[in-house]
Structures are given as structure tokens and as C-alpha cells.
Amino acid sequence: MMNLNIIHKIKHRVHAATYNSALYRWTLNGTVPEHLIVKPADPWPGDAAAGRFLCNGIFTLHGEQFPVAQGDWAPSGCSAVWTAHIHGFEWLRDLRALGGDAARRQARMMIESWIEQCGHWHDSAWDAAITGRRMAQWIALYDFYAGSADEDFQSLVLESLVRQGRHLSRVLMGRGVEGMGAFHAMKGLAYAGLGFEGHENWLEQALDMLDRELPRQILSDGGHVSRSPAVLLDVLRILIDLRGALRAGGFPVPDDIQPTIDRASQALRFMRYSDKGFALFNGAQEGDVALVDAVLMQSNARGKILRSLPDTGFERASVGRSVLMVDAGRVPPYPHDVDAHAAPLSFEFCYGRERIFVACGSNPVDDEWRNMLRGTAAHNSVTLDWRNAAEIRKDGHFGRRPRSVVVNRQDTGDACLIDAVHDGYVPLNGVSHRRRLYLSEQGHDLRGEETLTCATNLTREIGVVARFHLHPRVTVSLTKDGTEALLRLPGGAGWSFVQSGGVLSLENSIYMGQGCRPRKTKQLVITTTMNADLAVLKWALQREGA
Structure with a gap:
């Protein structure tokens, strides 16, 4: 992987030198069509409040604000996340939601x-994924901001779009974009191919790329x-957008798009709890409920929620009002591991609309927080x-990683047993971790068993810590001289937590399931020392009075 990184850096420097030359800028010139023949609809909601902030020179993202002076498209302290947001122009939806002539003038300005400022190639502003996002927004929202504008402005926009399209097409010919960015890039190029007469080859190129990327990135069970x-x-939204754009342009929708939408929407429903928020795995937060509802409505997702995503590596057990979600998969392959979490066999547990055991979450803006929350200790593991x-x-990216994650599941009546093992620690100390989770009694009884086994004869003591992070709405106190814990949900329901094999303590934790500001919460911690080839911890969470 290190060699791949070096190769990527060398290629980037060569491309940058080429794209930044006067000769290359000249090659982007050419005939510009007088109008857009297809302007795909953009069905996604914006935020009127964020639109008002934009009119005052303030960008907003996930509740955070970033003030920018007028005309400054390279503000100091601008991280990669903020750069993508500012130059991706998806905030045009916020101005559209605000509405009125003032919002249109702000968008045009x-x-x-x-x-x-950025009409010529720039390393970050002309990144393939960002360029694709920007082009798609300029085309889809064209009538909002340019419908009442003069011809000079319209010509300026169309000329810039064609120049960006020529560049993006060349970059994608060299397959210079990976992962999620490939979908953003191909969407922008497809919209330009639909919008500009004489550039249908861009649409063909984008669809060829889509044909390659779908089987690479969307797994058989619908997960990414x-x-x-x-x-x-994000991928599901783009597929829905491409489907709608092709229909608007009178083009046939490729055969694999609708089945992929069907599978992906089922996988997305799998990852939601009763509160309609996401499980907090691999960089996800609870998410925008209204947006996810809109996506699922557009995808027309139906049917029962699945029990397993075997290819993606998740198990879901629903018993009574309780839902148990288990990460039973391996670390994603390079380069898709860049935001993945080191949390094999971690789990979350909810009762009704209340989350009880949760992962700490992620931060969509701050790299330092996001990297810290990727660690094993930030999960129930x-x-x-x-x-x-x-x-x-x-x-x-990941270096050492579990080579094997094996899961077995048994469902009997109103009970479920998930039995899984991973070997992530074997290269360090020869120890494998087996976790057995049993949910029964109408969802009122969750039991766990952690078995640590060394197959190579243990040569030194190993510190063992099992963590159970609580949602901030759950209150907790230790009882019976600190040997048990009592959990209380907002509605008053009480749950008791007991364990054997270690020492129970109550420690501080944080929750970042929404927004960018950490919320204080607590975690139950079981500690012990492994000084033989076998160590076992047992624990149980049971609803009181059930």
C-alpha cells in the first residue's frame, strides 16, 4: 500500500504540472452550446436558515459555521471537508429553499x-469529485439562479461548465478518482452530457464508468x-438522480441501476433504528431523518427489514421492541478503508425509540475528532x-487488520444467538476474541460472553477492557457496592447490568451521533487481566419488572 501511495503522489504532481499550464488551459476552449437541452430535477431539500447565512457570507455545515469574505475562495484554515463543501456548490439548495430575488442574486454573485477566481484549473477546486458535484448543481438548479439572469451571465456559466466538463472527461479517462468520489464525478459528467447538445459522449463515458463502479462498490446485499x-x-441519492436525469432526457436507464437501487435501499433500511436514525458504524452519524425518508420514498423501498447483510458484514436481531446491531464484518479493502472504524464485533442496542448502548459516533468536519473516534475503545467492544x-x-488507511471474522447465527422463536470471532489481535499477542450475544424474553434480556483464547501459549499478562458506551439520554448508577449498575431510560424504564469475570466501573464518555459538538455521557467498563491461555467475561442487561 505504501508503494501505491507513492505512485499516486507522483501521478498527482505530474498531472498538476500539466493541468496548471497555459497550453492545457487553452485546450479547454472550444464551441459552447447556447443553452442546456436537459436540466434534471433536483428533489433534495435545502435549509432556508443556511441560505440566510450564505447571504451574509457564512457557510454552514452540520451546524458549524465558516465565515468567508466575499470573493475569497481559498480562505485560510479551510480543511478538505470545508473545501469540498464550498467548491461543491451543494449549498445552492439552501438558497433555493430560502427563495426570492435576493437568494437568486446571491447565487449568481x-x-x-x-x-x-477559480475558472482555471486549481488543485483542490478542480478535484474530480468536487468538480462533478459543482457541475451537477449548476445544471440541475440552473433555472433557479439563471432563469431570470441576462444573457452575458448565462453564457459565462455555460462556457465554464463546458470547460469543466472537458477537464473532467479527461481525468476520468485516466480513472483518476476512486471510491465515493467516482460517483460524484460521473454524475457531473453525465449531467453535462445530457445538458449539452453534441457532448453525448460524456454521458456514454459516465455510464461506462458507472457500469464498472457499481459491482466494485455496491455489494450483493446492497451495502457499500x-x-x-x-x-x-450518498451513493443511493446519486443513483436516484441519474435515473431521473436519464428519464428526463429521454434516454434508457441502464438495466443494473434499478436493481441496485432496490438492494441499496433495503440495506439502508437495515441500518436504521426505530428512531429512524442510523447505526453509528464506520463514520456514520444518526443522519438527517427527513432526507433519508425522502431518499427511501424516491427509491420506493418496501418489504420486511432484512436480518443480515452478510456481504457487508452486519447482523440485526429484532426481538420485541429491542434491536441489536452487530458489526460482524472485516475492515474494507484499500482505498475504501480510509474512514472505516477499527471495531470488529462491536454492537449497539436499542429499546423502542431509545438507544441504550451506542458507539461514540463520528465528526463530519473535524479530522482529529474523526480519527480518534475510529478506535476500538470508542465502541462497545x-x-x-x-x-x-x-x-x-x-x-x-489500515495496516494490521483482522484476517478472519467468522459469524454464526441461530434464531429460535423469540430469541436470537449471534456467535462471532475475530483474529485482529493475533499478530500482536496470539489472542482471538469470541463474542456471543443472546437476546430473548421479548427483547428484555441481552446476555454477552467474551472469550479470549491464546493458541500459542501466553508469554505475558494482557490487560483486557470491555466497554459499554451509553447514550446521553440514559442515566446510570452503580449499585450493590459497585458490582452492578442500574440504567434508567427517559420514559422511566429500568435496566440492570451485571457481570462476572472482571471489575465493573463507571467512566466518562462522549457521544457524537449528531452534529459536531461532543455530548457528555457515561460508559460501563469491565476490566480484568488475562494471565492464562483462556479468559472469559460474562455480562447481562435485563429490564426490571419485565
């Missing part, structure tokens, strides 16, 4: 300013190869010697 519900949501179960390298 910002687009014209961008063309003046990154194993992230948030990434799956077991750590050995305070090490991650998979090695997260400085470049964000």
Missing part, C-alpha cells in the same frame, strides 16, 4: 465570483464496500493492552 451507512446514502483491534496508520 457567488457563481460569477467563482468563475472569476466502505461499510458506512452514510456513504451508502473489547480491547487488549489498550491497543486497537486493527492498526489505523497516519495516512488514514
Whole structure:
């Protein structure tokens, strides 16, 4: 993988030198059509409040604000996330939601300013994925911001779109974009191919790329190869958009798009709880409920929620009002592992609309927080010697990782047993972790067993920590001289937590399931020392009075 990174860096430098030359800029010139013949509809909601902030020079993202001086498209302190947001122009939806002439003028002013400042190639602003996002927004929302504009502005926009389209087409010929970015890039190129007469080859190129990427990135069970519900949501939106754009242009929809939408929407429903929020795996937060509802409505997802996503690597047990979600998969392959979490066999547990045991979440804006929350200790899992179960390298990708994650499941009547084992720690100390989770009694009884086995004869003591992070709405106190814990849900329902094989303690934790600000919460922690080839921890969570 290190060699691949070096090759990518060399290619990037060569391409940058080429794209930044006067000769290359000249090659982007050419005939510009007088109008767009297809302007696909954009069905996704915007935020009027965010639109008002934009009119005052303030970008907003996930509740955070980033003020930018007028005409400054390279503000200091702008991270990669903010750069993608600012130059991707998906905030045009916010101005559309605000509505009115002032919002239209603001949109035109910002687009014209961008063309003046960034109309020639720039390393970040012309990134393939960002360029695709920007082109798709300019085309889909064209009537909103340009319908009442003068001909000079319209010509300026169309000329810039064609120049960006020529560049994007060349980049994609060299397959210079990977992962989720490939879908953003192909969407922008497809919209340009539909919108501009004489550039149907761009549409063909985008659909050829889609034909390659779908089997690479969307697994047979509908999940995304990154194993992230948030990434799956973005891909599903793009597929729905492409389907609608092709229909609007009178083009046939490729045969594999609708079946992929069907599978992906079922996988997306799988990853939601009764509160309609996502499970917090692999960089996902609870998500925008209204947006996810809109996506599922557009996809027309129906049928029962699945019990397993075997290819993506998740198990879901629903008994009574309780839902248990288990990460029973391996780390995604390179390069899709860059935002994945080191959390084999971690789980979350909900009762009704209340989350009880949760992962700590993620931060969609701050890299430092996001990387810290990828660790094993930020999940309901077991750590050995305070090490991650998979090695997260400085470049964000994984080094050491579990080679084997094996899961067996038994469903009998109103009970479910999930029995799984991973070998993530074997290269460090020869120890494998087996987790057995049993849910029964109408969902009122959750039991766990953690078995740690060393097959190579243990040579030293190993510190063992099992963590159970609680949602901030759950209150907790230790009882019976600290040997048990009492959990209380907002509605008053009480749950008791007991364990054997270790020492129980109550520690501070944080929750970042929504937005960018951490919320204080608690975690139950079982600690012990492994000084033989076998160690077993047992625990149970049972509803009181059930």
C-alpha cells in the first residue's frame, strides 16, 4: 500500500504540472452550446436558515459555521471537508429553499465570483469529485439562479461548465478518482452530457464508468464496500438522480441501476433504528431523518427489514421492541478503508425509540475528532493492552487488520444467538476474541460472553477492557457496592447490568451521533487481566419488572 501511495503522489504532481499550464488551459476552449437541452430535477431539500447565512457570507455545515469574505475562495484554515463543501456548490439548495430575488442574486454573485477566481484549473477546486458535484448543481438548479439572469451571465456559466466538463472527461479517462468520489464525478459528467447538445459522449463515458463502479462498490446485499451507512446514502441519492436525469432526457436507464437501487435501499433500511436514525458504524452519524425518508420514498423501498447483510458484514436481531446491531464484518479493502472504524464485533442496542448502548459516533468536519473516534475503545467492544483491534496508520488507511471474522447465527422463536470471532489481535499477542450475544424474553434480556483464547501459549499478562458506551439520554448508577449498575431510560424504564469475570466501573464518555459538538455521557467498563491461555467475561442487561 505504501508503494501505491507513492505512485499516486507522483501521478498527482505530474498531472498538476500539466493541468496548471497555459497550453492545457487553452485546450479547454472550444464551441459552447447556447443553452442546456436537459436540466434534471433536483428533489433534495435545502435549509432556508443556511441560505440566510450564505447571504451574509457564512457557510454552514452540520451546524458549524465558516465565515468567508466575499470573493475569497481559498480562505485560510479551510480543511478538505470545508473545501469540498464550498467548491461543491451543494449549498445552492439552501438558497433555493430560502427563495426570492435576493437568494437568486446571491447565487449568481457567488457563481460569477467563482468563475472569476477559480475558472482555471486549481488543485483542490478542480478535484474530480468536487468538480462533478459543482457541475451537477449548476445544471440541475440552473433555472433557479439563471432563469431570470441576462444573457452575458448565462453564457459565462455555460462556457465554464463546458470547460469543466472537458477537464473532467479527461481525468476520468485516466480513472483518476476512486471510491465515493467516482460517483460524484460521473454524475457531473453525465449531467453535462445530457445538458449539452453534441457532448453525448460524456454521458456514454459516465455510464461506462458507472457500469464498472457499481459491482466494485455496491455489494450483493446492497451495502457499500466502505461499510458506512452514510456513504451508502450518498451513493443511493446519486443513483436516484441519474435515473431521473436519464428519464428526463429521454434516454434508457441502464438495466443494473434499478436493481441496485432496490438492494441499496433495503440495506439502508437495515441500518436504521426505530428512531429512524442510523447505526453509528464506520463514520456514520444518526443522519438527517427527513432526507433519508425522502431518499427511501424516491427509491420506493418496501418489504420486511432484512436480518443480515452478510456481504457487508452486519447482523440485526429484532426481538420485541429491542434491536441489536452487530458489526460482524472485516475492515474494507484499500482505498475504501480510509474512514472505516477499527471495531470488529462491536454492537449497539436499542429499546423502542431509545438507544441504550451506542458507539461514540463520528465528526463530519473535524479530522482529529474523526480519527480518534475510529478506535476500538470508542465502541462497545473489547480491547487488549489498550491497543486497537486493527492498526489505523497516519495516512488514514489500515495496516494490521483482522484476517478472519467468522459469524454464526441461530434464531429460535423469540430469541436470537449471534456467535462471532475475530483474529485482529493475533499478530500482536496470539489472542482471538469470541463474542456471543443472546437476546430473548421479548427483547428484555441481552446476555454477552467474551472469550479470549491464546493458541500459542501466553508469554505475558494482557490487560483486557470491555466497554459499554451509553447514550446521553440514559442515566446510570452503580449499585450493590459497585458490582452492578442500574440504567434508567427517559420514559422511566429500568435496566440492570451485571457481570462476572472482571471489575465493573463507571467512566466518562462522549457521544457524537449528531452534529459536531461532543455530548457528555457515561460508559460501563469491565476490566480484568488475562494471565492464562483462556479468559472469559460474562455480562447481562435485563429490564426490571419485565
